[in-house]
Amino acid sequence: MKFKIKTNSSNRFVLLTLCLMALYSGFAQSSLIQNIDNRTTVSLDGTWQIIIDPLENGYYNHRYQPKDNGFFMNEKMQTPSDLIEYNFDEGYELQVPGDWNTQMEKLYYYEGTVWYKRSFDYDKKDGKRVFVHFGAVNYDAKVYLNGKKLGDHIGGYTSFNFEVTDLLKAKDNFLVLKVDNTRKREAIPTVNTDWWNYGGITRSVTLVETELNFIRDYFIQLKKGSKANVEGWIQLDRPLETNVSIEIPELNISKNYRTDANGRALVSFNGAFDLWSPQNPKLYKLELVFAGNSLEDQIGFRTVETRGHKILLNGSPLFLKGISVHEEAPFSAGRVTTMEECEVLVSWAKEMGCNFIRLAHYPHSEQMVKAAEAAGLLVWSEIPVYWTVPFDNPETYANAENQLTDMISRDKNRTNIILWSVANETPISDARIAFLSNLSKKVKSLDNTRLTTAALDTQSSADGYNMIDDPLGEHIDVIGINQYCGWYFDKLSNCAKGKWKTSYDKPVIISEFGGGALQGYHGSEDERWTEEYQDALYKYNLQMLDNIEFMAGMTPWILKDFLSPRRNLKRIQNDFNRKGLISEEGIRKKAFYRMQDYYKGKN
Known part of the structure; x- marks a missing residue:
């Protein structure tokens, strides 16, 4: 007897996506271990040896086929006649955790493959299992221990681990990673972003010791x-x-x-x-x-819930006095790598008067979420479905859903997270609605105790009003709106007159507004890039936002200046997005104090 299964384009998409989800889970990747900070661990942070490999000679042969004896074998010359054209121990070094872009000048703009190697000894114990845990590796990681492939991980901002119990030796273990941060059209995020594509092992590497069952x-x-x-x-x-x-x-x-x-x-x-x-x-x-x-x-x-246009925390309405934050070191540039740096960013938000932070545009470190939790800051947590990803690509969806699952899996017990965000500034299409509504459903299947959101663009205007009518609003609990009056459109003085309507009886967070200023550059409020212009922009925008009766909070863009290769204006930008209220050196701009005063008067 033969059976035929009829499929249409929609369920073919679903079947393919399920297959791809299995692929993105990693070949030998173990299920994520929760709460490694309170387990028996050994840190592998510190100095790692690296090889820069833009042509991927350490992985492919001249026929572009994977090698059996690639750099992951960490081979050494045994006789003077041996031909081995690499040596980790005589090359460059980088600190882990950390990005390669800000540690080595020649890698500042580099996107491609870098091999990492760390040698270590380990005292194995009977009746114990051992896993190697990575806080994050950007972006495509292939992981080997003692020449044996452990597996792969795709995604630059989420944690993963592999079991290594049977591969560990007492002496001379070598852990090797092929790390590739090449941007790809079908990836999450896609090729076009407005933040630095920091490559490398950007968060801690840890050996986690467990019982046989745990x-x-x-x-x-x-x-x-x-x-x-x-x-x-x-x-x-x-x-x-x-x-x-x-x-x-x-x-x-x-x-x-x-x-x-x-x-x-x-x-x-x-x-x-x-x-x-x-x-x-x-x-x-x-x-x-x-x-x-x-x-x-x-x-x-x-508890967190919505009632009409209100967000209720523990049953009472709460206005979210927020700020957007990138995972960028507080007194320089580069990835945040320590709890102390997280605490500085949190303290700046608290100094401004915030009770809420938007961790944009990807999952930040577990340390950052915990620092915010201890300080009393509510959190919007987001995956990097950003701008124009290919929404009709099943592989892209599988990648996004896997990163969403990883984010929720790691942080689901952190009580300060109240919003899971599925996207930022994505253009309307049927494929996009299907993609993002399915992600929103996935959130609810994993965690129905929190709210879903996405940062949307204003979609239309009617009768002099900015109209919030993006059809994705039907599928999320809280609507985020990014708007840049006075910066990307309209005159400063017109911003205060802006009026808004919404098609949804749901809370709205103004998830982005702002403009750039070079700290220390002064002039009139009509002169762009001055602190006075930025301050005036905030003044007029806050007047406008105060007239939005359905607004439940805001997260202006952004706490601190951050590196972005899109920002090419010399003397002013120098690769920095200057919309921060604090400079890369930690100096407050005039608009910081305006927001501070505003939040003091906001209940």
């Missing part, structure tokens, strides 16, 4: 709509029916649960929680116990 993942948050009932789950790494428990000592909560045959236990319990808020960023010590081993975390509890 709590790999968990989700512990208040049930949607409840201030007292927690619902979630605990997942063991290996299938096993057994007992696990949750303890919150401060509240005298101790609950036991039974995992199913897949090693998963559903969790539900009540508590009299002191709810987390910007005014009271309360975190509880939580212990997850399995087979006598305890895994600790700091967990907060809060």
Whole structure:
């Protein structure tokens, strides 16, 4: 008997996407291990040896076929006649974590392949497993240990790990990565962006030591709509029916649960929680116990929902006094690499009077999210579906959904995240609506306790009004609007007169507005690039925004000047996007103090 499955173009797209999702999960990539900071770890950060390989000679032969003995073998000459045309130990060095662009002048604009190698010893212990965990590698990472390929990872801003238990030696291990940050049309993000494509191992590399079976993942948050009932789950790494428990000592909560045959236990319990808020960023010590081993975390509890045009935190309306932030080092340029740098950026936002930050345009480090959580800053977290990605490409969708899943998987227990964003400034089309609405559905399937959003462009004007009518508004909970009156269109003085309407009974966040200024450059408010022009732009835009009755918050663009290769105006830009309210040296511009005064008067 023969069966035929009828397919149309829509479900063919879905079937292909499912296949590609399997590809993007990595060949041997293990499921992401949650909360490595509170596990037994060994850092592999520090000095790594590198080889710059623009023609990828270390991977392909002259017929452009993958080599069996590429640079990942870390071969050494054994006799004087050996022909080995590379040597990691006699070449360049870079610090990990870090980007290569700002560490080495010759790599400032470089996009391509760099090989990284780190040698180390390891004291193996009986009855233990070991994983190598990467905070982020931009963009295409191929990972090898002792000449054996562990797997691949695509995406420059999300964490991943591989098991290495059976490959480790007591002496002379070598971990090698082929890192390629070449921009591609079908990638996420695509070729056209307005931030620096920092290449390299940009976040920490860690060996994580576990028991043979262990709590790999968990989700512990208040049930949607409840201030007292927690619902979630605990997942063991290996299938096993057994007992696990949750303890919150401060509240005298101790609950036991039974995992199913897949090693998963559903969790539900009540508590009299002191709810987390910007005014009271309360975190509880939580212990997850399995087979006598305890895994600790700091967990907060809060509710978030919408009611008409309002965003409610713990049942009360809250105006989001925010700022957009790139993951750029506070007193220079380059990727943020330390908790101390994250804390500086957070302190600047707090100094301005913020209770909210938009982490644009990609998932920032786990350190940044935790620093914001401890400081009482709510978070908008975003994947880099940015501008004109090919929305009809199943491979692109699979990549985007995988990065979305990785982002949520890592940060789902961070109580300060209230918005998962699926896109920024994407042009309207049927393919785009299908792409982004499916991403929004994916968010809800993974985490229904938070809200979905996207940063949209203003789409039309009617009767003198800016009209918010993008059809994606039907598929998200909160609408973000990017608008640049006084910078990309219209005169400064006209901005205060701007009027707005919306087609949706939903909250609106003005997710971007602003303009550029070179810190220390002064003149009249009519002279572009001066601090006075930027300050006047903020003055008139804030007058306009104050008249939007359905506005629930704002995140002006942007906290700090940041590198962007689109910004070529010498003397003024010098590769920097100058829309920051703080310069790359950490000096506040006039508009910073205007926003500070504005937020002081905003409840």
